[in-house]
Each structure stands twice: as structure tokens, then as C-alpha cells.
Amino acid sequence: MEQSSSLTQSFLQAKCALFERLYDNLNERQREAVFTTEGPLLVLAGAGSGKTTVLVNRIAHIIRYGNSYFDDRIPEGLTSDEVGQLRAALSLPKEEIAEVLSDYASGSCPPWNVLCFTFTNKAANEMKERLASTLGEEIASDVWAGTFHKICMRLLRRFGSFLGLSDGFTIYDTEDTRKTIVSCMRKIGIDEKRLPPKTVMAEISSMKNMLKSDRECREEAGKDFRRKQIADIYTLYQERLRLANALDFDDIIMQTVRLLREDKSTIDYCRRTFRYVSVDEFQDTNYAQMQLIKILADGHRNLMVVGDDDQSIYRFRGAAIENILGFDKSYPDAKVIRLEQNYRSTSNILGAANSVIANNLSRHQKRLFSSLPAGEKITVHACENQIEEARYIARKIKEMGIRERRKFSDFAILYRMNSQSGFIEQALSRAAIPHRVIGNVRFYERKEVKDILAYLTVVNNPNDDLRLRRIINEPKRKIGDKLITDVERLAAMNGKSLYGIASDAASYPLIFKSAPRLEDFCNIIKNLQAVAATGSVSELVRTTIETTGYGEMLESEGEISKDKLENVNELVSDAAAYEETHENPTLAGFLEEVSLVSDIDSYDDEKNAVVLMTIHSAKGLEFPVVFIPGMEEGIFPGSMSQDAEDIEEERRLAYVAITRAKEKVFCLRVIERLIYGRVQNNLPSRFMEELPEELVEDEELSAQGANRPMLSKQKKPPISKEFSTVSALKISADGGRSTEKFAVGDRVRHNVFGGGMVMSATEMGGDTIYEVAFDRVGTKKLMASFAKLKREE
DNA sequence: CACGCTCTGCCTGCG
DNA sequence: GCAGAGCGTG
Numbered sequence: 001m002e003q004s005s006s007l008t009q010s011f012l013q014a015k016c017a018l019f020e021r022l023y024d025n026l027n028e029r030q031r032e033a034v035f036t037t038e039g040p041l042l043v044l045a046g047a048g049s050g051k052t053t054v055l056v057n058r059i060a061h062i063i064r065y066g067n068s069y070f071d072d073r074i075p076e077g078l079t080s081d082e083v084g085q086l087r088a089a090l091s092l093p094k095e096e097i098a099e100v101l102s103d104y105a106s107g108s109c110p111p112w113n114v115l116c117f118t119f120t121n122k123a124a125n126e127m128k129e130r131l132a133s134t135l136g137e138e139i140a141s142d143v144w145a146g147t148f149h150k151i152c153m154r155l156l157r158r159f160g161s162f163l164g165l166s167d168g169f170t171i172y173d174t175e176d177t178r179k180t181i182v183s184c185m186r187k188i189g190i191d192e193k194r195l196p197p198k199t200v201m202a203e204i205s206s207m208k209n210m211l212k213s214d215r216e217c218r219e220e221a222g223k224d225f226r227r228k229q230i231a232d233i234y235t236l237y238q239e240r241l242r243l244a245n246a247l248d249f250d251d252i253i254m255q256t257v258r259l260l261r262e263d264k265s266t267i268d269y270c271r272r273t274f275r276y277v278s279v280d281e282f283q284d285t286n287y288a289q290m291q292l293i294k295i296l297a298d299g300h301r302n303l304m305v306v307g308d309d310d311q312s313i314y315r316f317r318g319a320a321i322e323n324i325l326g327f328d329k330s331y332p333d334a335k336v337i338r339l340e341q342n343y344r345s346t347s348n349i350l351g352a353a354n355s356v357i358a359n360n361l362s363r364h365q366k367r368l369f370s371s372l373p374a375g376e377k378i379t380v381h382a383c384e385n386q387i388e389e390a391r392y393i394a395r396k397i398k399e400m401g402i403r404e405r406r407k408f409s410d411f412a413i414l415y416r417m418n419s420q421s422g423f424i425e426q427a428l429s430r431a432a433i434p435h436r437v438i439g440n441v442r443f444y445e446r447k448e449v450k451d452i453l454a455y456l457t458v459v460n461n462p463n464d465d466l467r468l469r470r471i472i473n474e475p476k477r478k479i480g481d482k483l484i485t486d487v488e489r490l491a492a493m494n495g496k497s498l499y500g501i502a503s504d505a506a507s508y509p510l511i512f513k514s515a516p517r518l519e520d521f522c523n524i525i526k527n528l529q530a531v532a533a534t535g536s537v538s539e540l541v542r543t544t545i546e547t548t549g550y551g552e553m554l555e556s557e558g559e560i561s562k563d564k565l566e567n568v569n570e571l572v573s574d575a576a577a578y579e580e581t582h583e584n585p586t587l588a589g590f591l592e593e594v595s596l597v598s599d600i601d602s603y604d605d606e607k608n609a610v611v612l613m614t615i616h617s618a619k620g621l622e623f624p625v626v627f628i629p630g631m632e633e634g635i636f637p638g639s640m641s642q643d644a645e646d647i648e649e650e651r652r653l654a655y656v657a658i659t660r661a662k663e664k665v666f667c668l669r670v671i672e673r674l675i676y677g678r679v680q681n682n683l684p685s686r687f688m689e690e691l692p693e694e695l696v697e698d699e700e701l702s703a704q705g706a707n708r709p710m711l712s713k714q715k716k717p718p719i720s721k722e723f724s725t726v727s728a729l730k731i732s733a734d735g736g737r738s739t740e741k742f743a744v745g746d747r748v749r750h751n752v753f754g755g756g757m758v759m760s761a762t763e764m765g766g767d768t769i770y771e772v773a774f775d776r777v778g779t780k781k782l783m784a785s786f787a788k789l790k791r792e793e
Numbered sequence: 794c795a796c797g798c799t800c801t802g803c804c805t806g807c808g
Numbered sequence: 809g810c811a812g813a814g815c816g817t818g
Contacts, residue, residue, distance in 0.1 A: 119807070119808095120807075120808085121808080147808060148808080149807075150808080153808095171808085173808085174806090249808055252808080281807095284807075286807095313805080314805085314806080314807070316804085316805065316806085317805085317806065317807070319807090416804070416805070417804050417805060418804085418805085418806095419803090419804085439806085473794095476794085476795085478794080480795095481794085482794090595808075596807095597808075598806085598807065598808060599806095600807095601808095614804090614805065614806085615805080616804095616805050616806065616807095617805095617806085635804095638804055638805075639804090640804065640805090641804095649805095650805095653805080674809085676802085676803070676809070676810090677809040677810085678809090
């Protein structure tokens with residue numbers, strides 16, 4: 001007894017020591033997260049704290065060893081010799097330790113029992129690649145790793161018939177959704193001016209994110225007319241989706257939750273399959289996704305979520321930061337592990353980022369630290385205008401490229417909005433600096449690409465009226481609006497799809513005359529369906545371009561449509577690439593793949609080029625040198641952010657931007673900004689002011705603009721003759737002097753427009769122009785001497 | 794039915 | 809300042 005107890009002790013010690021040795025490239029906290037395979041686990045992973053490493057190692061660990069680290073059982077018939085050998089194994093190279101451990105591990109887990117939600121496809125692919133290098137290609141490919149949408153689509157394709165979804169259902173993108181909603185509104189007779197489709201879309205989307213059906217939406221609306229209208233549109237919209245055999249992005253999640261709640265065979269399958277569930281970028285999940293996670297994880301309760309509340313930047317899209325802030329309420333027994341050591345950025349950069357984010361109130365308290373040297377200070381710089389700002393960036397890239405022998409791919413330019421890229425692209429081109437822009441117009445959203453995809457969708461799912469409408473007269477086939485409307489009317493009357501009517505046009509007197517044209521179109525589709533049934537996807541794409549006349553149309557347009565032709569042909573190679581990377585390539589699979597890619601998925605850090613993208617896209621990436629142009633009030637934070645919560649989100653965005661950098665950060669701003677065709681003089685961003693002075697190197701005056709006075713923290717603002725901005729704080733300080741002055745943030749009242757809030761104040765020719773966001777009529781610019789603004793009590 | 798003119802309305806953006 | 813939508817005309 002004595003003997004065996006000490007043997008047990010020795011064995012367990014040796015086993016744990018071996019596991020620790022196996023992961024000695026991780027720190028203690030990271031290792032703990034890897035070993036904690038059972039039960040709910042929240043990993044609060046600060047920026048650059050090795051979150052992905054933990055996630056990958058943990059999954060590999062689960063598959064290989066299960067809960068072996070904490071499992072106190074010992075293998076049967078273990079001898080003291082074996083334990084001695086185990087101890088001796090500590091000196092072996094890691095691969096051999098791994099071998100030895102698998103002999104003694106008490107558990108392992110088939111890869112298909114492991115589920116991991118990632119934020120982008122790119123993250124999922126990277127994860128699979130990293131798993132492949134430790135576990136081998138075959139095992140890695142059996143892990144369920146993907147975005148919420150990918151995983152849900154897999155479940156919907158398999159079990160969706162329960163919900164009435166038939167094979168080959170379509171995914172509606174934002175544009176399809178918008179068009180459908182507009183058409184629903186017209187049907188009901190709701191004025192698009194009074195109720196913008198954009199608002200309706202956002203409302204319906206947020207209802208779906210809250211898992212609310214149209215019925216619940218209507219019940220909640222009560223007497224609220226507007227909300228009742230939205231509920232009506234919601235109902236009709238869902239009806240349209242159902243008829244078209246389509247789902248929108250929000251439905252993919254919502255319907256999956258429904259499926260799991262209502263269909264026993266689905267939930268049984270999932271509970272059986274997903275023994276281990278992990279979620280990356282947990283701070284950006286929404287309510288529906290959280291419910292999905294709970295349903296899936298509640299069988300085995302082996303749920304690990306990783307995230308950083310400070311990097312939650314999708315609130316505007318429904319992400320519920322409460323998911324991460326209140327995880328311990330959903331799972332009171334959750335273990336919490338904080339990863340606070342940053343391995344990415346210099347301590348100056350981290351100090352700057354910490355100091356900015358410290359201004360946020362709603363967050364998990366934590367303090368990231370870096371063991372890297374101080375490094376360079378943050379450079380803060382003001383330029384005269386956006387052209388100068390762009391040139392400044394180009395010049396710095398050249399300088400640092402030569403002096404510090406940097407590659408172009410060391411540099412990233414991260415901005416608040418895509419429209420900021422234009423000037424910078426120009427400057428980089430002129431300076432012959434290779435660069436790539438991520439985002440802007442997404443490839444799959446270009447008209448010509450969407451047109452070809454619409455053909456493919458119709459081939460796959462002829463009932464998709466929306467896509468059919470898109471292409472029935474593209475290229476022109478003399479099928480005009482009048483005729484389409486007639487076909488639509490017949491379709492509604494007979495309960496058929498547009499295609500159903502068009503393919504049988506001769507039987508309807510109303511459109512009998514046009515039957516040949518409609519039937520010609522249907523024959524094109526039928527022929528393509530035949531190709532789809534026998535040939536490859538890429539062949540189908542090529543045939544589509546040829547037989548629909550689309551390619552011919554583009555060719556005949558010559559030079560103007562050269563790019564379009566290229567894009568369309570690019571689609572053929574995309575299809576070929578899809579065929580190569582998938583085991584059972586199908587048209588439906590290709591279309592799904594295409595609907596679910598994001599622009600960041602195409603980012604390839606191997607290419608030696610400067611990269612331009614929004615801060616949102618840069619989440620999860622890192623670069624040696626980061627430029628952040630447009631650090632101005634009204635841009636970053638944007639003019640749309642008003643309440644404290646919006647500002648906190650913007651601040652998190654600033655935090656994300658700064659923490660992307662490993663070695664150097666440039667914060668840039670512009671004195672005179674041309675925006676929406678107007679000149680704006682923005683104040684420096686408050687986030688710039690929040691940088692600690694000792695970590696900042698002020699390079700305020702650009703070489704070109706040195707002869708002109710500039711705004712700076714210390715200097716008084718300049719009063720140039722025709723146009724200049726006065727610091728809002730200044731106005732506030734001088735407030736009570738002569739005529740009443742208002743500061744940014746003040747509540748004011750206007751005779752006609754009513755109450756509102758001052759958004760900006762600009763001195764101009766002795767007068768002050770206030771930009772006021774009125775509660776009822778939106779934002780207006782007013783001259784102080786005319787507007788007769790009063791302070792609102 | 795196609796073209797061209799005017800009007801509007803603008804962030805970020807999973808998939 | 810620019811693109812996309814709506815409207816009127818040839």
C-alpha cells in the first residue's frame with residue numbers, strides 16, 4: 001500500500017513534469033489554460049499575449065492527451081522501472097517526450113469531437129495549418145474549426161430540411177437583403193423617405209440577433225406605429241426568403257439555434273459530437289451566438305472562450321460585450337485565466353495603449369506588461385492636409401526602409417474608414433512603394449462578379465427570384481421592367497416562382513407575346529444546369545460567361561470593361577482553386593464559400609508590400625510599424641459616436657490600432673480635411689491626448705508646413721484669416737464673455753429645429769459656425785449670429 | 794427601353 | 809466628391 005502510493009506520487013509528478021517540459025515554450029498561465037480541458041474556462045487574453053498559441057496547443061493537447069494532466073489515475077500494472085524511465089525522459093527532445101507521454105496518457109479525443117469557433121475564415125485556416133504541423137494533415141482536417149456561419153451552414157445543410165429548407169438554398173448578402181426589404185416596403189406601401197430601408201435592415205438584423213421572430217417583434221411593438229411597420233416588413237421579408245429558399249446572414253445563426261431547440265435529432269447529434277467547444281474572439285460574439293454556444297456546450301460543459309473585452313469593436317453590429325464581462329454569471333464555476341504578458345509590442349507601445357484604454361470604465365481590470373525593451377517613442381505628427389499626410393507616410397516608409405533595412409511588408413497603415421485610403425494609395429504609387437488595399441470594394445461585391453454569381457445561383461436554385469431578376473435582362477434581352485412586372489404578378493397569383501412562370505410563358509395570355517424571349521432565357525439556364533450536372537464547377541463558370549452573352553457584352557465594351565472582364569475570368573480560377581481545395585466540390589459548395597468570404601481572408605502576409613486596411617480588419621494581425629492617419633475628432637472618434645458607450649468602443653478601436661504594432665507607431669492628423677466635398681478643421685483626437693507625454697515624440701510640424709502655425713497641445717490655436725478652428729475647450733473657457741458661446745457637447749435650442757447638441761464649433765470671419773445635431777432634424781451647420789441659439793436648460 | 798441628368802446621403806463591416 | 813437611385817426624355 002505504502003509502496004504503491006509513493007509509486008503513484010512519483011508517476012503523477014513525473015507525468016506532470018513531462019507535460020510542463022513539453023510546453024516549456026509557454027508561460028505558466030498559458031500552460032494552465034492548455035491543461036484545463038474540462039469544464040467552463042474563460043481566458044482573458046490581452047493583446048499579443050499568445051492567445052492563438054494557447055488555443056492551438058490546447059486543441060492539440062485535447063486530441064492527443066485529453067485530460068491527462070489533471071487525471072490522477074495511474075495506468076494499470078505500472079512498475080517502478082517505468083516511472084524511472086518516465087523521469088529520465090525529461091532530458092529527451094520534445095518529440096520523444098510527446099511519444100513517451102502518449103503511452104501513458106489516460107485519455108485522448110477524436111478530432112471530430114472538437115469544435116472551435118473563429119472570427120474569420122483566415123483564422124480558421126491558420127488554426128488548421130498550425131494543428132496540421134503538430135498533429136498531421138489528416139487529423140487536423142477532421143477538427144471542426146470555422147466561423148459561426150461556416151459551422152452553422154454545415155449543420156443547416158445536414159439537418160435543415162426540418163426547417164423546410166431544401167437542398168441548395170441561397171445565402172442572401174447585404175445587397176440582396178436590402179433589395180428584398182425595399183421591395184417588401186413597396187408592397188406594403190411604406191414610404192422609403194419616412195422609414196429608410198437601412199434602418200429597417202438594422203432593426204430586423206438586431207431582432208434576429210436577439211433571436212426574436214416577427215411575431216415577437218409585433219407583440220413588443222404594442223402601439224408603437226413605427227415598430228409595428230417594421231414588424232410587418234419583417235413578416236413579409238421572411239415570407240420572401242422562405243419562397244426564395246434563402247437565408248440571410250443573421251438567419252444562418254438564428255435558424256440554427258431554432259433547429260437545435262426544436263429538432264431532437266440535431267441536438268442529439270451535436271451533443272454527441274461536440275465534446276469540446278472553444279470560441280475565439282469571444283468579445284465579439286452577439287446574443288444569438290452566445291445562445292448557440294450555450295446550447296452546444298451544455299451537454300459536456302467543456303467550454304473554453306478566449307477574448308479580450310478591451311478589443312471588443314463590433315458593438316455597432318450587435319456584439320454583446322456582456323458575454324465576456326458576464327461569463328462568470330452564465331458559468332459560476334468557470335475557471336478564469338488571465339494572460340497579461342504581451343510578447344508583441346515594446347513596452348513604450350504597450351504603455352501608450354494601456355494609458356489610452358485605462359480611460360474606459362466598463363472593462364475587466366487588467367494590466368498588460370511587456371518584457372521587451374522600451375523601444376522607440378510614439379511619433380505624433382500633424383500635417384497640413386491629407387495629401388501631406390499621405391506624403392509623410394510614403395517618406396517615412398522610404399526612410400525607414402533604407403535606414404532600418406525594413407521590408408515593405410513591415411508597414412501597415414490602419415485607418416478608421418475606407419475612404420481614407422485614396423490619398424495614401426496615390427502617394428505610395430507615386431513613390432513607387434508596393435502596396436495593397438484590403439477592403440474597399442470587395443471582389444465578390446462587384447457588379448459583374450455578382451452578376452455571374454447570380455447566374456450560378458439561379459442554376460443552383462431557380463426559385464431565387466431576386467437573383468433571377470438581377471440577370472434576366474443582363475445582358476439585354478429585351479425583357480424590360482414592364483414584362484418583369486407582369487411575370488411577377490402571374491407568379492404571385494399562381495404561387496409560382498418567376499422562373500416557373502417564365503419557363504412556361506406561352507400558357508399565360510398576359511405574356512404570351514413575349515414567351516420566346518423568356519423561354520430563350522430559361523433555355524440558357526437549362527443548358528447551364530446540364531453542364532452543372534456533368535462538368536466541374538470551373539467549367540460551369542466558364543460556360544456561363546460564354547453562353548449567357550455576358551463575356552461578349554464586356555468584350556464589346558472594349559477598354560472600359562477590361563477590368564470587369566478580368567474580374568469575371570478571375571471567378572473561373574477561383575472556382576478551379578475551390579475544386580482543388582475541397583474533396584467533394586459542388587456548385588452549392590462554391591457559392592457558399594463565395595458568400596462567406598471576407599476581404600481579410602485574402603490578406604497574405606508573405607507578399608512584400610505595404611498594407612492598407614481599416615482598424616477593424618486589422619484585428620488579430622501584427623506589424624512592426626503602424627501608421628494611424630486621421631487621428632482627429634470627427635474621424636476617430638467618428639462624428640457618429642456620441643454617447644459614452646460609443647466613445648468607449650472607439651477607444652477600444654484605438655487600443656486595437658496601437659497594439660497591432662511591434663516596434664513603432666505613428667499617430668497622424670490633418671489640419672484641413674476635405675470631407676464630403678467640404679473643408680473641415682478637426683481637433684486632435686482625444687485618444688492622442690490620452691497618450692502619456694513621456695512616451696510621445698512630438699513631430700508636430702512637417703517640413704513643408706513649418707512656416708505656418710499649427711495646432712498643438714501647448715501652442716495657442718492659430719487664427720488664420722479665412723478659416724480656422726478654435727478648440728472647443730477654449731470656447732467653453734471663454735464661454736460667459738460677450739454673446740453666448742457654446743462648447744462641443746452643450747445642449748442648445750433653436751426656434752425652428754428644436755433641441756440639439758453642439759457637435760463642433762468653428763470660428764469663421766468673426767462669427768462662429770456651430771454644427772448642431774438636432775434631436776428631430778439631424779445635424780445642421782448654423783452661423784451663431786443668425787441662428788439665435790439658446791442654452792437648453 | 795436606354796441613356797443621361799439630378800438628387801441624396803454618406804463609418805466601421807462578421808460572414 | 810462621388811456613387812447609386814430615381815426620374816424624365818429621346
